[in-house]
Amino acid sequence: AQSVTQLDSQVPVFEEAPVELRCNYSSSVSVYLFWYVQYPNQGLQLLLKYLSGSTLVKGINGFEAEFNKSQTSFHLRKPSVHISDTAEYFCAVSEFPGNQFYFGTGTSLTVIP
Amino acid sequence: EAQVTQNPRYLITVTGKKLTVTCSQNMNHEYMSWYRQDPGLGLRQIYYSMNVEVTDKGDVPEGYKVSRKEKRNFPLILESPSPNQTSLYFCASSFPGAVGTEAFFGQGTRLTVV
Numbered sequence: 001a002q003s004v005t006q007l008d009s010q011v012p013v014f015e016e017a018p019v020e021l022r023c024n025y026s027s028s029v030s031v032y033l034f035w036y037v038q039y040p041n042q043g044l045q046l047l048l049k050y051l052s053g054s055t056l057v058k059g060i061n062g063f064e065a066e067f068n069k070s071q072t073s074f075h076l077r078k079p080s081v082h083i084s085d086t087a088e089y090f091c092a093v094s095e096f097p098g099n100q101f102y103f104g105t106g107t108s109l110t111v112i113p
Numbered sequence: 114e115a116q117v118t119q120n121p122r123y124l125i126t127v128t129g130k131k132l133t134v135t136c137s138q139n140m141n142h143e144y145m146s147w148y149r150q151d152p153g154l155g156l157r158q159i160y161y162s163m164n165v166e167v168t169d170k171g172d173v174p175e176g177y178k179v180s181r182k183e184k185r186n187f188p189l190i191l192e193s194p195s196p197n198q199t200s201l202y203f204c205a206s207s208f209p210g211a212v213g214t215e216a217f218f219g220q221g222t223r224l225t226v227v
Binding site: 009043045046096101 | 221
Protein backbone atom coordinates (compact mmCIF):
# COMPACT_ATOMS: atom_id res chain seq x y z
CA ALA A 1 0.00 0.00 0.00
CA GLN A 2 1.07 3.52 -0.65
CA SER A 3 1.99 5.98 2.07
CA VAL A 4 1.46 9.70 1.58
CA THR A 5 3.21 12.25 3.78
CA GLN A 6 2.23 15.87 3.99
CA LEU A 7 5.08 17.41 5.87
CA ASP A 8 3.29 20.47 7.19
CA SER A 9 0.07 20.16 9.14
CA GLN A 10 -0.48 23.92 9.30
CA VAL A 11 0.82 26.66 7.05
CA PRO A 12 0.08 30.31 7.83
CA VAL A 13 0.91 32.77 5.08
CA PHE A 14 0.23 36.43 4.43
CA GLU A 15 -2.10 37.45 1.65
CA GLU A 16 -0.37 37.87 -1.73
CA ALA A 17 2.66 35.89 -0.57
CA PRO A 18 3.70 32.66 -2.31
CA VAL A 19 3.04 29.29 -0.73
CA GLU A 20 4.25 25.72 -1.15
CA LEU A 21 2.51 22.73 0.39
CA ARG A 22 4.66 19.65 0.43
CA CYS A 23 3.68 16.08 -0.39
CA ASN A 24 5.80 12.94 -0.60
CA TYR A 25 4.67 9.43 -1.39
CA SER A 26 6.28 6.11 -0.71
CA SER A 27 6.47 4.18 -3.95
CA SER A 28 8.48 4.72 -7.07
CA VAL A 29 6.17 2.67 -9.26
CA SER A 30 3.96 4.49 -11.68
CA VAL A 31 1.36 6.45 -9.78
CA TYR A 32 -1.35 8.97 -10.36
CA LEU A 33 -1.20 12.04 -8.14
CA PHE A 34 -3.89 14.42 -6.99
CA TRP A 35 -4.39 17.47 -4.87
CA TYR A 36 -7.78 18.14 -3.33
CA VAL A 37 -9.05 21.19 -1.47
CA GLN A 38 -11.64 21.18 1.29
CA TYR A 39 -13.27 24.48 2.16
CA PRO A 40 -14.97 24.76 5.56
CA ASN A 41 -18.06 22.58 5.84
CA GLN A 42 -17.68 21.24 2.33
CA GLY A 43 -16.56 18.08 0.61
CA LEU A 44 -13.30 17.56 -1.24
CA GLN A 45 -12.85 19.22 -4.58
CA LEU A 46 -10.17 18.34 -7.12
CA LEU A 47 -7.52 21.03 -7.58
CA LEU A 48 -5.30 19.25 -10.07
CA LYS A 49 -3.96 15.87 -11.07
CA TYR A 50 -0.83 14.36 -12.60
CA LEU A 51 -1.20 11.39 -14.90
CA SER A 52 1.86 11.46 -17.16
CA GLY A 53 3.83 13.78 -19.41
CA SER A 54 4.84 17.25 -18.29
CA THR A 55 5.93 17.30 -14.68
CA LEU A 56 4.38 20.71 -14.08
CA VAL A 57 0.64 20.52 -13.72
CA LYS A 58 -1.68 23.51 -13.59
CA GLY A 59 -4.97 23.41 -11.73
CA ILE A 60 -7.82 25.63 -10.74
CA ASN A 61 -7.59 28.88 -8.79
CA GLY A 62 -3.99 29.54 -9.90
CA PHE A 63 -2.48 26.48 -8.21
CA GLU A 64 0.18 24.32 -9.80
CA ALA A 65 2.15 21.27 -8.74
CA GLU A 66 5.40 19.71 -9.79
CA PHE A 67 5.96 15.98 -9.99
CA ASN A 68 9.45 14.83 -9.08
CA LYS A 69 9.86 11.11 -9.65
CA SER A 70 13.35 10.80 -8.18
CA GLN A 71 12.24 12.46 -4.95
CA THR A 72 8.76 10.91 -5.03
CA SER A 73 7.27 14.32 -4.38
CA PHE A 74 4.32 16.30 -5.67
CA HIS A 75 4.47 19.73 -4.07
CA LEU A 76 1.66 22.24 -4.54
CA ARG A 77 2.44 25.90 -5.17
CA LYS A 78 0.72 29.21 -5.68
CA PRO A 79 2.65 32.41 -6.43
CA SER A 80 0.22 34.73 -4.65
CA VAL A 81 -2.43 33.54 -2.24
CA HIS A 82 -5.78 35.08 -1.50
CA ILE A 83 -7.93 35.04 1.61
CA SER A 84 -10.29 32.68 -0.16
CA ASP A 85 -7.52 30.06 -0.39
CA THR A 86 -7.87 29.39 3.33
CA ALA A 87 -8.78 25.70 3.41
CA GLU A 88 -7.55 22.18 4.07
CA TYR A 89 -5.47 20.64 1.30
CA PHE A 90 -5.03 16.93 0.75
CA CYS A 91 -2.53 15.11 -1.40
CA ALA A 92 -3.63 11.74 -2.78
CA VAL A 93 -2.02 8.91 -4.70
CA SER A 94 -3.47 6.10 -6.77
CA GLU A 95 -1.53 3.20 -8.26
CA PHE A 96 -4.37 1.92 -10.36
CA PRO A 97 -6.50 4.23 -12.43
CA GLY A 98 -9.73 5.06 -10.75
CA ASN A 99 -9.50 3.19 -7.50
CA GLN A 100 -7.69 2.84 -4.17
CA PHE A 101 -6.79 6.40 -3.41
CA TYR A 102 -4.39 6.99 -0.52
CA PHE A 103 -4.57 10.33 1.22
CA GLY A 104 -2.15 12.35 3.27
CA THR A 105 -3.14 13.79 6.64
CA GLY A 106 -3.83 17.19 5.17
CA THR A 107 -2.34 20.68 5.40
CA SER A 108 -4.38 23.51 6.82
CA LEU A 109 -3.57 26.68 4.91
CA THR A 110 -4.48 29.92 6.64
CA VAL A 111 -4.12 33.13 4.69
CA ILE A 112 -3.57 36.13 6.92
CA PRO A 113 -4.84 39.54 5.77
CA GLU B 114 -25.08 17.51 -12.82
CA ALA B 115 -22.58 14.83 -11.84
CA GLN B 116 -22.62 14.40 -8.11
CA VAL B 117 -22.32 12.22 -5.05
CA THR B 118 -25.11 12.78 -2.58
CA GLN B 119 -24.89 11.89 1.08
CA ASN B 120 -27.63 12.07 3.66
CA PRO B 121 -27.95 13.29 6.28
CA ARG B 122 -25.40 16.10 6.45
CA TYR B 123 -25.55 16.22 10.23
CA LEU B 124 -26.57 13.52 12.67
CA ILE B 125 -26.55 13.31 16.45
CA THR B 126 -27.38 9.95 17.94
CA VAL B 127 -27.01 7.96 21.12
CA THR B 128 -24.70 5.05 21.78
CA GLY B 129 -26.06 1.77 20.47
CA LYS B 130 -28.81 3.13 18.24
CA LYS B 131 -28.41 1.73 14.73
CA LEU B 132 -28.08 4.25 11.95
CA THR B 133 -27.55 4.37 8.20
CA VAL B 134 -25.86 7.06 6.16
CA THR B 135 -26.91 6.95 2.53
CA CYS B 136 -24.71 7.63 -0.47
CA SER B 137 -25.81 7.84 -4.07
CA GLN B 138 -23.92 8.75 -7.26
CA ASN B 139 -25.31 9.53 -10.70
CA MET B 140 -22.15 8.95 -12.76
CA ASN B 141 -22.46 5.20 -13.25
CA HIS B 142 -19.21 4.72 -11.34
CA GLU B 143 -18.27 1.19 -10.40
CA TYR B 144 -15.93 2.04 -7.55
CA MET B 145 -17.33 3.55 -4.36
CA SER B 146 -15.80 4.01 -0.94
CA TRP B 147 -16.35 5.45 2.50
CA TYR B 148 -13.84 7.51 4.45
CA ARG B 149 -13.77 9.03 7.87
CA GLN B 150 -11.91 12.26 8.51
CA ASP B 151 -10.46 12.99 11.93
CA PRO B 152 -8.18 15.87 12.97
CA GLY B 153 -4.54 15.04 12.40
CA LEU B 154 -5.36 11.71 10.77
CA GLY B 155 -6.60 12.82 7.38
CA LEU B 156 -8.95 10.55 5.45
CA ARG B 157 -8.97 6.89 6.33
CA GLN B 158 -10.82 4.39 4.21
CA ILE B 159 -13.53 2.37 5.95
CA TYR B 160 -14.90 0.16 3.17
CA TYR B 161 -14.86 0.12 -0.57
CA SER B 162 -16.76 -1.57 -3.35
CA MET B 163 -15.46 -2.47 -6.79
CA ASN B 164 -18.92 -3.21 -8.15
CA VAL B 165 -22.38 -4.44 -7.24
CA GLU B 166 -22.26 -7.11 -4.53
CA VAL B 167 -18.47 -6.71 -4.20
CA THR B 168 -17.29 -5.00 -1.03
CA ASP B 169 -14.08 -5.11 0.96
CA LYS B 170 -12.57 -3.70 4.10
CA GLY B 171 -10.44 -0.60 4.10
CA ASP B 172 -8.09 0.52 6.82
CA VAL B 173 -10.62 1.11 9.62
CA PRO B 174 -13.63 -1.19 9.10
CA GLU B 175 -14.39 -2.13 12.72
CA GLY B 176 -17.89 -1.14 13.78
CA TYR B 177 -19.15 -0.48 10.25
CA LYS B 178 -21.05 -2.36 7.58
CA VAL B 179 -21.82 -1.56 3.96
CA SER B 180 -23.88 -2.99 1.17
CA ARG B 181 -23.89 -2.58 -2.60
CA LYS B 182 -27.12 -3.88 -4.04
CA GLU B 183 -27.27 -1.31 -6.81
CA LYS B 184 -24.45 0.42 -8.65
CA ARG B 185 -25.55 3.92 -7.64
CA ASN B 186 -26.03 3.35 -3.89
CA PHE B 187 -23.53 2.51 -1.18
CA PRO B 188 -24.96 2.98 2.32
CA LEU B 189 -22.83 2.97 5.45
CA ILE B 190 -24.37 1.20 8.42
CA LEU B 191 -23.42 1.55 12.05
CA GLU B 192 -25.14 -1.29 13.89
CA SER B 193 -24.21 -0.10 17.37
CA PRO B 194 -22.55 3.32 17.23
CA SER B 195 -20.07 4.29 19.91
CA PRO B 196 -18.59 7.69 20.80
CA ASN B 197 -15.29 6.85 19.06
CA GLN B 198 -17.22 6.81 15.79
CA THR B 199 -17.92 10.51 16.14
CA SER B 200 -16.35 11.84 12.97
CA LEU B 201 -16.83 13.43 9.58
CA TYR B 202 -17.71 10.84 6.94
CA PHE B 203 -17.28 11.07 3.20
CA CYS B 204 -18.53 8.89 0.42
CA ALA B 205 -16.61 8.89 -2.86
CA SER B 206 -16.95 7.31 -6.27
CA SER B 207 -14.75 6.85 -9.29
CA PHE B 208 -14.50 4.97 -12.57
CA PRO B 209 -11.81 2.28 -12.33
CA GLY B 210 -9.73 1.59 -15.38
CA ALA B 211 -10.11 5.04 -16.83
CA VAL B 212 -6.73 6.72 -16.73
CA GLY B 213 -6.91 10.05 -15.09
CA THR B 214 -10.18 9.61 -13.31
CA GLU B 215 -10.31 11.15 -9.90
CA ALA B 216 -12.48 10.40 -6.91
CA PHE B 217 -15.65 12.43 -6.62
CA PHE B 218 -16.76 13.22 -3.09
CA GLY B 219 -20.02 13.84 -1.36
CA GLN B 220 -20.53 16.85 0.91
CA GLY B 221 -19.89 14.86 4.05
CA THR B 222 -21.87 13.68 7.05
CA ARG B 223 -20.92 14.96 10.46
CA LEU B 224 -21.84 12.29 12.98
CA THR B 225 -21.88 12.80 16.73
CA VAL B 226 -22.45 9.80 19.01
CA VAL B 227 -23.24 10.68 22.61
